[in-house]
Amino acid sequence: MADSDRIVLAGAAPLPRSLWAATARPPIVAPPLSGAAEADAVVIGGGFTGLSAALHLAERGLSPVLLEAAEPGWGASGRNGGQIIAGLKANPAEIIAKYGRDRGKAIVDLVGGTADFAFDLIRRHDIQCEASRPGWVQAAHSDAALRAVADRCADWQSHGAPVRMADRAEMARILGTGDYVGCIIDARGGAINPLGYARGLADAGQRLGARIHGGSPVIAVEKQGEGWRVRTAAGHVDAPRVVIGTNAYTTGFWPGLAQSVVPVSSFQIATRPIGDNLRRTILPEGHVLSDTRRLLRYFRLDPQGRLVMGGRGTFKDDPGAGDTGRLRRWVGQLFPALSDIEYEHHWAGRVAVNLDHWPHLHALAPGVWAGLGYNGRGVAMASRMGAILADLAAGVPAEKIAFPITPLRSVPLHGLRRAVLPVMTAWYGVLDRVQ
Numbered sequence: 001m002a003d004s005d006r007i008v009l010a011g012a013a014p015l016p017r018s019l020w021a022a023t024a025r026p027p028i029v030a031p032p033l034s035g036a037a038e039a040d041a042v043v044i045g046g047g048f049t050g051l052s053a054a055l056h057l058a059e060r061g062l063s064p065v066l067l068e069a070a071e072p073g074w075g076a077s078g079r080n081g082g083q084i085i086a087g088l089k090a091n092p093a094e095i096i097a098k099y100g101r102d103r104g105k106a107i108v109d110l111v112g113g114t115a116d117f118a119f120d121l122i123r124r125h126d127i128q129c130e131a132s133r134p135g136w137v138q139a140a141h142s143d144a145a146l147r148a149v150a151d152r153c154a155d156w157q158s159h160g161a162p163v164r165m166a167d168r169a170e171m172a173r174i175l176g177t178g179d180y181v182g183c184i185i186d187a188r189g190g191a192i193n194p195l196g197y198a199r200g201l202a203d204a205g206q207r208l209g210a211r212i213h214g215g216s217p218v219i220a221v222e223k224q225g226e227g228w229r230v231r232t233a234a235g236h237v238d239a240p241r242v243v244i245g246t247n248a249y250t251t252g253f254w255p256g257l258a259q260s261v262v263p264v265s266s267f268q269i270a271t272r273p274i275g276d277n278l279r280r281t282i283l284p285e286g287h288v289l290s291d292t293r294r295l296l297r298y299f300r301l302d303p304q305g306r307l308v309m310g311g312r313g314t315f316k317d318d319p320g321a322g323d324t325g326r327l328r329r330w331v332g333q334l335f336p337a338l339s340d341i342e343y344e345h346h347w348a349g350r351v352a353v354n355l356d357h358w359p360h361l362h363a364l365a366p367g368v369w370a371g372l373g374y375n376g377r378g379v380a381m382a383s384r385m386g387a388i389l390a391d392l393a394a395g396v397p398a399e400k401i402a403f404p405i406t407p408l409r410s411v412p413l414h415g416l417r418r419a420v421l422p423v424m425t426a427w428y429g430v431l432d433r434v435q
């Protein structure tokens with residue numbers, strides 16, 4: 001029996017039929033939790049946040065148990081665009097204005113270093129995930145957006161980051177489209193097969209002694225003596241520390257956590273491999289790109305030359321071919337030579353959005369921490385967040401953690417999101433056309 005069959009038979013929801021599911025390395029064997037167990041820490045959620053936390057706890061010589069509802073990489077981590085991007089949506093100057101010179105600078109260094117951190121993890125653990133580092137491009141869709149991008153570039157340059165503006169000729173050459181007015185090239189960024197990366201993190205953690213259970217949705221986290229009991233339908237784990245990394249897929253096991261983010265769907269499509277001649281003209285140096293629209297579009301090639309295009313979707317977790325017409329139109333607009341190309345894959349994942357567009361690190365109770373809310377930019381940051389959560393669970397005092405720990409807050413009108421979001425999406429679409 002193949003490993004993947006074993007996990008599906010264990011009762012987990014199957015992965016979406018994404019490009020990454022078709023091309024990633026095989027999954028690890030992660031049997032469901034059964035009966036009672038004890039651990040130094042329980043990690044809930046098997047995405048980059050939880051997998052990185054478990055790996056870093058195991059690297060410290062501790063014995064974590066990771067409980068994942070489906071299989072490692074099943075959530076956003078195995079479905080995303082695979083673009084490794086340094087930094088947050090906030091620029092360094094905003095971070096320093098908010099947190100002051102010394103603390104602000106420490107946070108800027110931390111978030112500016114997240115791409116290095118992820119590539120270093122891949123290298124240290126020899127993770128086979130088609131990693132490459134040609135750079136991330138942020139392309140401006142309007143003159144106003146270009147001014148903001150130029151400010152962002154100057155701001156990061158003043159902190160020594162390897163970022164620069166491309167002139168129009170260079171932009172046309174490295175993108176193969178004239179659809180944008182300008183762009184920044186950030187040499188810190190790059191590409192991975194995200195499901196391969198998630199599975200590689202799981203493998204590395206498991207090799208170091210982390211016990212990883214798939215098909216094990218957590219239904220309750222309860223106080224148990226000095227520590228915590230984390231329960232699934234088939235068993236429980238007792239531990240002094242709990243780390244939560246469930247992001248946009250958070251269920252109701254901790255009061256208020258699911259309400260602290262709004263899950264928003266993002267859809268992706270992948271073409272068949274593009275022929276060699278055309279491939280020499282479309283992203284010929286392998287850059288990955290996100291643009292500046294509020295309803296952002298992002299695209300890249302995979303190593304076999306498939307164009308992967310992504311953007312905001314509806315509430316569907318499983319889009320049909322008919323739901324992705326908008327994405328196919330964008331491909332035709334950007335690259336007219338691909339107007340009639342066939343598509344091999346379409347899939348969706350949930351992005352966790354909040355009002356300040358800032359990832360949140362919460363101390364929920366003594367010995368319980370959560371990291372979530374990456375606002376669609378979590379490949380590098382969630383990897384880093386996992387290590388921060390591991391530090392906290394290993395006993396590093398909160399004062400020594402550079403990243404801010406904030407109180408848990410519900411997003412206003414969370415219960416009405418299905419009514420509110422389509423209105424906001426339409427409004428953002430209008431703003432994107434005029435600004």
Ligand SMILES: Cc1cc2nc3c(=O)[nH]c(=O)nc-3n(C[C@H](O)[C@H](O)[C@H](O)COP(=O)(O)OP(=O)(O)OC[C@H]3O[C@@H](n4cnc5c(N)ncnc54)[C@H](O)[C@@H]3O)c2cc1C
Pocket residue numbers: 044045046047048049050067068069070071072073074075076077078079080081082083084085216217218219245246247248249250251253266267268298310348349350351371372374375376377378379380381382
């Ligand atoms: C379509 C898409 C494209 C994206 N593209 C990019 C990109 O190119 N670059 C970038 O930087 N970011 C991107 N992102 C964002 C990035 O993927 C996420 O920020 C990141 O993967 C979050 O990782 P995570 O581990 O916090 O959450 P997830 O990977 O979502 O993992 C959470 C896990 O928790 C599990 N879980 C939930 N509830 C329970 C429970 N009760 N018990 C046990 N387990 C539970 C879920 O099954 C899930 O596997 C994208 C996101 C999406 C959806």
